[in-house]
Amino acid sequence: MTAAQQGELGGQEVRSVGTTKAHRDAATAAVRYFGSQMGLLRKRAGLTQPELARLIGYSEAMVAAVEQGRRIPQKDFIDRVDDVLGADGLLTAGAEFLAHARYPARFQDFAELEADAVSLYSYETMLVPGLLQTEHYARALMSIHCPPPDDETIEQRVAARMDRQALLTRRPRTILGFVIEEAALRRSVGGTEVMREQLENLLVRAELRNVSIQVMPLESGAHAGLNGPVLLMETSDRRTVAYFESQGMSTFVWDREDVSVHSQRYGVVRAQALNVEDSARLIKRMAEEL
Known part of the structure; x- marks a missing residue:
């Protein structure tokens, strides 16, 4: 506010x-969409989940959880992934929406x-x-x-x-x-x-x-x-x-x-x-x- x-x-x-069911569904969809986009960009960069995890300084489990839509990443995670994958702001643009989906x-x-x-x-x-x-x-x-x-x-x-x-x-x-x-x-x-x-x-x-x-x-x-x-x-x-x-x-x-x-x-x-x-x-x- x-x-x-x-x-x-x-x-x-x-x-x-x-929270309404509509909000829950929208939040879940946003998280899963972000994860799918991140996974797609990772594969295009020729990286495995363990390799990406090492490059951004997070655990492999965290990378997997985000890609599968089971974990909502913080801004620092998003910024690092965007930079490593050369996404040119594509992933960071979704940070605000994910922040709201967390709650x-x-x-x-x-x-x-x-x-x-x-x-x-x-x-x-x-x-x-x-x-x-x-x-x-x-x-x-x-x-x-x-x-x-x-x-x-x-x-x-x-x-x-x-x-x-x-x-x-x-x-x-x-x-x-x-x-x-x-x-x-x-x-x-x-x-x-x-x-x-x-x-x-x-x-x-x-x-x-x-x-x-x-x-x-x-x-x-x-x-x-x-x-x-x-x-x-x-x-x-x-x-x-x-x-x-x-x-x-x-x-x-x-x-x-x-x-x-x-x-x-x-x-x-x-x-x-x-x-x-x-x-x-x-x-x-x-x-x-x-």
Whole structure:
């Protein structure tokens, strides 16, 4: 969503419904078409998949997955392939369309804003936030969606979620703050081993200088976050938006007064949660108990 679009919307909330079958079909077609074109150009260049993989610095498995339409490549992959195969921009021209195909329709605008965010603060009540999920945890979540997605869709969505996590370590650094309900960390998503790995991953992520992770303990009782989860993001043009997701629906709130209320509430939630040191100790204890 462009700044101009945001300005035109003014104080309105922007809502988008869940992904439709038409969108899924169009996204799948775009990915498969790109893969077929890449494979055709590779063969015309007289290269095998292993040879192309070595030239672009990616794995053979990645090259095969892209050509078969099972993996949506990032821009860097596309640029390298276009250059090596002498495609003269034919493949890079499709990068924008593939970027949108990586996510459900309701999430595309958010993903675009998130990629260039200056800061992001999240309060999550049910699940570990996507930016902190392990691959196994994310796959377990997506596998139990209703209606159930096909294996190809699951793998594409998992890959897209993992790729989003580049935000954690990119430069310039994005400031990231997370408050997670203890109940979400005790919910056994994917089984014991998956949850132990997920909790240990939170401890690793919490060591990053630009990342803070806090836990809202069960013993805290009633607190300011009981109205539900919220995400606050400062965009590259220094505007702050509140974002909500629920039951396949997503909502942006741009109105300054409304965003201010959500920001105040989030500030209280952070103050009521355990500090980062105590949160890390609790997460470590939960991991050891599994």
